[in-house]
Amino acid sequence: MRVDRELKYTYPTSKHTTPLQTYTSNHPFLPVTNKHTCTLPTHPPFHQQTYTFNPFPPPPTPSNQKTHLYPPPLPPTNLHIPNPPHTHPSTNNLHIQPRPTTTYTSTPSLPRTNNPPPTLHPHPPHPFHQQTYTSNTPPAPSRTNPTPPHPFHQQTHIQQPTPPSLTTPPTITHHTPTPPHPLPPKPPHPHHAPRRTSLEALHRTSPHTRVDVSHPRGRSYTYSSSRYSVNDGYYLKTSSVERCHALAFGESWHRRRSESDWQKRPNSKNKMATNPAGTGIMENITPSDSPPSPFDAPTSSPLPSVPPNTPSTPSPSGPPTTPFPSSGQPRFPSASQNRDAKMPDLPEMGENESPGAQRQSQVSSSSRNSTLLRKNPRSRGASETSAGRIDPGTAFPPYDPRFSLSLSVSAANGAAASQLPLDDDGRKKIVVLGSGDFGLALATRLVQANYRVAVGSRDPERCRSKVEATGGIPMTHAEALRESAVVVLAVPFQHTGSLPLSNLANKIVIDSESCHFDNETMHARLVLYRRSSNPKDRDSSGRSQAEHLQNLLPTARVVKAFNVLSAYTLSRGIRGSKEVPVCGDDKEAKQLVSEVVKDLRLDPTDLGGLQSAREVEEIPFQFFTEWKFGVILSTVVWCIMFVVTLFRSQLCSNLENMHKPNFTWDWSGFDGIVRDNVSSSSAGAALTLLALCYLPGVIAAYIQLARGTKYSEFPLWLDTWLKGRKHIGILMLWNAAIHAILVLSYSMGSVGLYDDTYSWRGPTYVACGAFTLLLAGVLGVASLPSVSASMTWREFSFVQSRVGWLVLLLASFHIIFNFWDGLIKNNFSCYFLPSIAQLCIVLPLLTLVLKLPLLTPCVDRSLTRIRQGYERVSLHGLTGV
Ligand SMILES: NC(=O)C1=CN([C@@H]2O[C@H](COP(=O)(O)OP(=O)(O)OC[C@H]3O[C@@H](n4cnc5c(N)ncnc54)[C@H](OP(=O)(O)O)[C@@H]3O)[C@@H](O)[C@H]2O)C=CC1
Ligand SMILES: [Cu+2]
Known part of the structure; x- marks a missing residue:
């Protein structure tokens, strides 16, 4: 009895877009048991596969003599066996014969296990039974050009990639079939999706590649030595890499700041999208430039993917990428990466125009440097190619956003460093x-x-x-x-x-x-x-x-x-x-x-x-290059606040009475300039600056939603603003501290906290102020490189985003409860100047109101997808699926 056996492995490669990939091979397995496990010794455990054997092994025939010791490269996550004659119409299956068929389809919705797949057919197939293998891809070739099947092995191969060989790793080809359904396939549940880290994927595709990973936050030296060796490559823990939206080959997730920058590295994105082994696995390594933001839904798959059919070349019309350095992070002509890599890109590493091999060698370097390189707004060319990507949702961005991730890869087989000569003592x-x-x-x-x-x-x-x-x-x-x-x-x-x-x-x-x-x-x-x-x-x-x-x-x-x-x-x-x-x-x-x-x-x-x-x-x-924007902004805000308080508290009463006879200038109000004016100006400035930390992220989110992509450049003003948030935040803390100290030292007794007029509002607003100060301190401390380096990316993101928004809310309540009545009323005295409370509550309320729609599930989902690389309308002219 002869049975031809085929295993078909179908698994999703991309969360949103993907056509299922199907791998078919002939396996004349031996009938030893009906269970056998093959393990690829040089690969991580996820390569383990379980095979079920047909009890009717076919004798070798000329057409069926290949022996495969190893299973195909990517294991089936599940074998799903529908009732043979009835397959779902949406899968575009081709049925050559309505006779008993065995259909193997892997579905992303089922949990992946290492259990042996179910028996191939509920009934042992008759050796002469025709087996039909269905695929989710259009089976045009088999329809138009059916090879005459062997009389005993009539088979229909809808897709038959090169079977894996013993010596060379099998390659995975990408098929770009017509999407079976107008709607994008539902993203697999993260628990069901095959869990591969970006670097694992990289390691698989290029096992002799050395990967250096440095932490996306903090100065690069903090993590420059963190390497985890696996076999002859390196990989980093899933959490570290995936959370950081790792980047392949240390480049291409940078944002392109200008056309000229883009022209300097026309192939950078291609480099990322095409991986050397041609396996397509690299698509799991996302050029996502922004670190996880508050909008990144936890339900997203750990590895956001890029649509495989999205061309990686940018449209000639302009720089396609987002502002980030992602990090991330590249300004150098040599370095790019990623992110941009941003980063970013890293996400924005140094980017050099130098092409080809030189560029490759520079890639590793570019990511790295970034901390030392302060962006000089006047020297945009080479320096700005390394633009880092910033997470718009995080108020205090990493110390250097270009470090949102620095991932550098260099060929391990590169020339070894020459040795320094030694003296007799070995020095x-x-x-x-x-x-x-x-x-x-x-x-x-x-x-x-x-x-x-x-x-x-x-x-x-x-x-x-x-x-x-x-x-x-x-x-x-x-x-x-x-x-x-x-x-x-x-x-x-x-x-x-x-x-x-x-x-x-x-x-x-x-x-x-x-x-x-x-x-x-x-x-x-x-x-x-x-x-x-x-x-x-x-x-x-x-x-x-x-x-x-x-x-x-x-x-x-x-x-x-x-x-x-x-x-x-x-x-x-x-x-x-x-x-x-x-x-x-x-x-x-x-x-x-x-x-x-x-x-x-x-x-x-x-x-x-x-x-x-x-x-x-x-x-x-x-000279404090990075601080310039924040310092100027906070100074301007503080001065505005001070002038308003000066007019309202001291000048207006005098100016309005000047026309009266016997007018004499009243200096009494000026006694409180330091105590009251400085205190309230600092409070107003602190609240306004806090709002200014979070407002740009919200604006960036709306821009991304409107454009449907993150791969487009933010306006320069917004980019500068996003990058200045950390310093704005620290200056906010400084203002808040001044206010708190002055209030505590001078004003407590006169506030009348427990007056009847205040009732419950008195203690409440004081409590809000105290918590605001405390949590703002936490924000400031967490933004210190040494502290943030000890936090995971998720912790950092949580503190800077969620806690930050809470601070904004508390600070707003602090003002609202204190100036309950005065917020709405304005007696239009003093040249219609608003009170300091009215002035400083505007931006926080605006920011909070703008933020609310972003929290709704549908908007949040869209934004999350965009930040994971989905493009509603691709910059390359294709519509994302
Ligand atoms: N000082 C610092 O903190 C840093 C300095 N550098 C760089 O290091 C270099 C040296 O700095 P620094 O040591 O402070 O400078 P110094 O002026 O202290 O020393 C320079 C040395 O160069 C030698 N020298 C001076 N003139 C000549 C000459 N005409 N021909 C040949 N040799 C000469 C002298 O050594 P001798 O008499 O033995 O020949 C002299 O001691 C500079 O390029 C500087 O940019 C970089 C980082 C930090
Ligand atoms: Cu206060």
């Missing part, structure tokens, strides 16, 4: 040129890290004592350069020409210079660099010193590093970790320098190519 040898403050401080740290440091000087005898005090060895430049192939330049750039440059040929030269020490020169250079909005001009006029050095030393491999440190902190010993951006065009040299940085107990951050040095060199000279 690594390195050269420091220059015996100035920085050279000596660096030498000290290197010696502490068990390096043999040759300090090159124009006059070794003169600096001998200083150098020897560090543990270094004073030498002439030429002597020192014979010591090692790795040289740190600790000589001011303008004196580089007096060094024996020919001796630097073929060496790895670490340029530690930030900017010219000469203020005038430095200023000139920065102006030159920032003046032009055209990246081309900047390339020609604003080249970094590291690039100049590379031009000067064409055979050397220049790496920029250490410039963000100061001699002072180096010599005193840095507590904890410190991020040190490293950039250079030579990957191997960069890797080696990174090792040196690590040896000094610092955290190297790969920023990609040497061009990134343009921004790296400016880092030490940035």
Whole structure:
């Protein structure tokens, strides 16, 4: 008796869009038992499959001789056996024969188990029974071109991908069938969906790929070392990656800030959408740029998917992505990623225009750096390519939104770093040129890290004592350069020409210079660099010193590093970790320098190519760049409040009486300026700033809902606003604290809390104020990088979003209960100026009112889907399904 057996595995690949994928293979199983488990030894447990065997094994025939030791790559989540002749009409099944058939369909709605699938047919199929395998995909080929079936094995193969072989991992092909139903398929319940982390999927598709994951929040160094090894790859726990909306290949989830930026990386999105193994699994790795927001429904599948049939190339009409750096997070010409990766993108990593392989190597770097790179609004080109993605729903965004996720991937088979030469004692040898403050401080740290440091000087005898005090060895430049192939330049750039440059040929030269020490020169250079909005001009006029050095030393491999440190902190010993951006065009040299940085107990951050040095060199000279927006905003708000209180409390009474005879200026009211005006101005400013923390997220949500996609750019003002929320929040806390302190110190006695006029409102509003202050403090503390780094993403999101909204509500009640009557009434005195309570309650109420519709289930669901990558109308011209 011969039975041809086919197993058909159908499973959903995408939550919203997907056509079911069907894998069919012939398995002449042995009839040992009717239960057998095959496990792929090199894969995670979810590969375990259970097979049920037909008791009637077919003898090998020419058409049926393939032996598969391993099951197909993706296991059936369930085998669902409908009554053979009746299949649901909506599945577009093809029935060749109405005779007894065995139909295997996996349905996402059934719980996935490891139990053996049910017997293939309630009755053992007759060997000659024709078996028909149905698929949810249109079976046109089999209808039009039916291969004459073997007389004993009449079969209809609606889809027959290449069966898995023993040696090469099977590939999964994507089919883009007509959607069987006009409505998108219901997303599988998260518990039923196959649980694969993004990195597991990545690991499966590219098992020899190394994945570095850093935490989406906080400075990258916090998590830069968190790697979890699995087999020969790396993966991170589900929660970490999925919650962060991990990104594939560390790129492409960045938001594109401008057309020119987009043009710099025309293939970035393609890189994300097409995975190297061609398996399509990568679609589970979502380029979702925004971290989970308050609107992210917990019911969403852990891995939001991108519609597979959505072209990944953007429309030529404009930059398609959302504002985020997602993070997330990329401004560098080399780095992108993700997010943007934002991020984002990470979500917004450094993005470089450099194409191809160089770009790949930069990808890993770009994600990383971001914390150190403050966005300079004036230098949009290269720097802004790394735009981070921000979660509009979280009031205090991560320390650097470009870090919403930094996920970098680099090929593990890349060249290994060359080794530093060792001395007889096994110490690594390195050269420091220059015996100035920085050279000596660096030498000290290197010696502490068990390096043999040759300090090159124009006059070794003169600096001998200083150098020897560090543990270094004073030498002439030429002597020192014979010591090692790795040289740190600790000589001011303008004196580089007096060094024996020919001796630097073929060496790895670490340029530690930030900017010219000469203020005038430095200023000139920065102006030159920032003046032009055209990246081309900047390339020609604003080249970094590291690039100049590379031009000067064409055979050397220049790496920029250490410039963000100061001699002072180096010599005193840095507590904890410190991020040190490293950039250079030579990957191997960069890797080696990174090792040196690590040896000094610092955290190297790969920023990609040497061009990134343009921004790296400016880092030490940035001056509260990120705070600018928040400080200006809060100052303006506070001043408005103060002027209003000044008029209403002090000026108006005088101004209105000025025309009266015998008018004399009444100064009595001015006594309370510090006590009352400052207190109420601070209170009003605090409440307004709190609303301003949450308002942009609400506006962003409406924009996303209106556009039906998150892959479109927010207006610049909104983008700036979103990114400034953290600082606005901290300044809000500052104002609230001032108000609380002043009220407690001066006003408590005069408030009359327990007057009859206040009745229950007195204690209530005070309690609201107290809780507001307390919870606002929690918000502020949770936004500290060290604190947020210790929280999970969900905890962080909960605090910044849910608790934040609660604070806004309590603060509004604090005002409402206090000024119960005065909120509505206005006696229109004092030039129609509103009272401070009326003024400061407007924005909170507006924000709360706008937020309410977003909480309704249908709107919430739509928004959640959009933020998971669903596009109602794709930017690429296709309609999302
Ligand atoms: N100071 C700091 O905190 C930091 C400095 N840096 C960078 O490190 C570099 C050195 O800084 P720093 O040590 O503070 O500077 P210093 O002026 O203290 O030292 C510079 C050293 O360079 C050598 N030098 C000076 N003039 C010449 C010349 N004409 N030809 C050859 N060598 C010369 C001298 O060493 P000798 O007499 O032995 O030849 C001198 O000690 C700079 O590029 C700076 O940007 C980077 C980060 C922090
Ligand atoms: Cu108050």
